[in-house]
Amino acid sequence: MPKSRRRTTRKTRRTAQMLILLAIAAAMLLALYAFSRARPQDVPWTPLDLGQPIGLFTGRKIAALTEQPALCRALLDRAGAHFDAIPPFGADQCLVEDGLKLAGGARRITLLPENPRMACPVAAGLAMWEWNIVQPAARRIFNQRVEAIDHLGTWNCRHIAGSTSWSQHATADAIDVAGFRLADGTVINVLRDWKGDAKKAEFLRTVRDGACALFSTVLSPDYNAAHADHLHIDQARRGAMSRRPCR
Structure with a gap:
């Protein structure tokens, strides 16, 4: 040829x-x-909507709101999670400029003790967690709703225990969840029930696993003894492809 x-x-x-x-x-x-x-939340380029079902990229989109406080508050408002904006508090490494307190409203979240100060992305994660994970799990397992979430605190100007690195609590980007209260008065406690009553243990593991889709870090009693009495959930700033601890 x-x-x-x-x-x-x-x-x-x-x-x-x-x-x-x-x-x-x-x-x-x-x-x-x-x-x-x-399914807009299953792809990275679609805008975040807290009223949409949880998707593959929802958690990373919420964490990215740490750099967009005005957008974060607008999204919370649009989804019906009422809140009270608060002035900046703390200083230096513990300065919080996007703080708020969740309040009552059409889609109410009750936290006990009441009115903890937190960074907006934590509030956004909590809102979606309750609506999409916590309440459905309570209805399925106990046939009733959760009336309140017990917590051990949000903002605390300190380092990670045994480390010189700052905790996510130092900037109010974390909350430690200690338990849940059902409508009939039943209390579900992480310390007591993680390996106790079968239904309560199932519920706690269900909400722990569900939180992993919404928060940058989720640590439970399965992680270490320091977390025996709570679920640590935070919105740590991580790279787009970095690992998001969930245990």
Whole structure:
């Protein structure tokens, strides 16, 4: 076969291959677009909506709100999670500029002790956690709702125990959940019930696992003895591809 004809054949083959690859890429983009319309939180580029079901990227989108306090508050308001904005508090490494207190409203979250100060992304995670994980689990397992969430604190200007690194509590980017109170007065306690009553233990593990989709870090009694009496959940600033501890 003449060289010119061989060159023409190779060029034709490369063109055909390129057209096939372009067609495949176009089909994939179309599929992704359709998927993003049906489940917007499963793709990274769609705007966060706290009223949408939890998706693959919901947690990372919430954590990113640490750099967008105005947007965070707007999203909470739009979703019906009423709150009271508060002035900046703390100083230096413990300065909190996007703090708020969750309040009553159409979609109410009761925390005991009441009115803890927290960074906005923590509030956003808590709101979605209660609506999508905590209440559905309570209805399924106990056939009733959770009336309150017991906690051990949010803001605390300190280092991580045994470390020189600052805790997420130092900037109110964390909350330690100690238990839950059901509508009939039943108390579910992390320390007592993690390995106790079967239904309560199931509930605690269900809400722990669900929190992992919404928070940067979730640590439970399964992690170490220091967390025997609470679930530590925080919105630590992490890279897009960094590991999000969940244990």
